[in-house]
Amino acid sequence: MTSVAPVRTGTGKAELPMVVRQLRWEAAGVVSVELSAADGRELPPWRPGAHLELVLPTGISRQYSLCGSPEDRSAYRIGVLRERNSRGGSEYVHAFLRPGQPVRVRGPLDNFGFGPARAYLFVAGGIGITPILPMVRDAERRGVPWQLVYGGRAAESMAFLGELRAYGDRVRLYPADRGGRIPLAEWLGAPRPGTEIYVCGPERLLAAVEEGAAHWGPGAVHAERFKARAKPARPNTEIEVVCARSDRTVTVPADRSVLSALEEEGLPVTGSCREGICGTCETRVIEGVPDHRDDILSGEDRTSGKVMYPCVSRALGTRLVLDV
Template identity: 75%
Template sequence: MTSAAPARPTTAAADHLAVVVRQLRWEADGVLSVEFCAADGGDLPPWRPGAHIELALPTGITRQYSLCGSPEDRSRYRIGVLRERVGRGGSEYVHMFLRPGQPLRLRGPRDNFGFDRARSYLFIAGGVGITPILPMVHQAEAWGVPWQLVYGGRRAASMAFRDELRPYGDRVQLYPEDAVGRIPLARWLDREQEGTDIYACGPEPLLTAVESAGAHWRPGALHLERFKARKKPAQQNSPVEVVCAQSDRTVTVPSDTSVLSALEGAGIPVAGSCREGVCGTCETRVLDGEPDHRDDILSEQDRATGDRMYVCVSRARGPRLVLDV
């Protein structure tokens, strides 16, 4: 998950929360929405459009899913899950085995997308990337701020939440690829719209194309969220000394080990989940030293600040880091 604008500080993730599956519903071919409520019947933690949760499945798998319900309704969370038969097993479990009344645990919400008020919005969604965009659309409408959504998918039948979007009329432009082709990004991004912020989520080819087509827009206008880490060239790593300020310990991180794994091996507790630099769970404050950022979350402005890093993938540009752990 990444943003090309200054990122809002992530919402602190709470310890795992006990929830119960409330409802499951087909939203499109291969896309199932799941609603959760708190096991104790109370309110769930607050969240903002763009936030995601980490769901812990009984198989031991943890996966991140964007919240796509209403932030105003704290009695329930809703996520949308695309079935990926050749994936890593999380979506397959959700589709095959989740049932109403089933207890689960989740952590979050966290907000790496950073949905902020603007004069107007252009939302771009591809496939299940509609999930974090949907509450942004509803929020922009509630604010009375002009907006437009362009939403692409392989087929109309595979594009989730179309019925929920139908009342917005021609402010929602659908691009089922088998009928009309891919989203014509040049048409939407060729001319910069003053005061408009772009929020986009979807598969990597779409996001790469959005970055390219929107490169001439003003700094900070483009906000992207990735579900998977981008492929990056192999890098030569050097050992790094990590001083743990809270724990009053120093850990040497070998060249073939991540900072997160080294800290875990030394018994220093640091939350971690995706281990790919996209979920934000392992965000750690940097007290001294220069991080070598390799995540897909921070903007260039945030990287230049150097006050935080994602220790599952990022390292150090020098021989030493001081972290707030």
């Protein structure tokens, strides 16, 4: 995960009424969706790496990385892959979403903090190109050296190639049907002082990059996950959560998450992914030591214990005081 404190833009919780401005095919199975405010107002700012939570008319909500330009405050752009085993989100976007249709969003929220570096190596797999694309543009704008390696199942399924071709040989494409996967051993073999790696894609790619770049030193790899990593089972115990702003105390049973217990008591908390990857439920810790089980915080952030994600995280002791 990122080694710098994530930059949060927007609340990540308030809903903004929006309307679909445009849909466009970006590759086989990938459509980009442009969204503008329903009342035409300027949209909240965001930084490369940020994502939105899209709330569809069916009530289903899903998180999608922003892949447009932060300078364009008139619209947000997301890229949506039509998932073979969709639970209703991507299928609805592809089959039913049309220009002029109202939707709601929460965010932007940034857990994939794009920090300064002397140079960048970007690694993208499949739809993982979406948060990387604004980072490439930002590095180019600032004149910072960068290289992108981008893999996919087939060239026709790799999105935004038209935009990326403008960068010439700084972009290396690795469609699996034309020569295999990204040769990570070649790209990660020799550490490059001052170069930071940003990677997004399927878990096997993230794990391979993190393992392959372990000798680059701590904090060199910044990864964003679409799904939570498999983790060893950890026993839960009953804990007490004091909600300081609400002046309430809630007992969280061993078989319930902190988030669900607070929701059941009608307290002002919001969750989405329930897996510790989206950041929607970020909560400030006032007292106590969190047992972090998310896939967002860096080692430094975990040690500080200032925030936690109650959808998955608990307490190392028996009591937490939260800013709720």
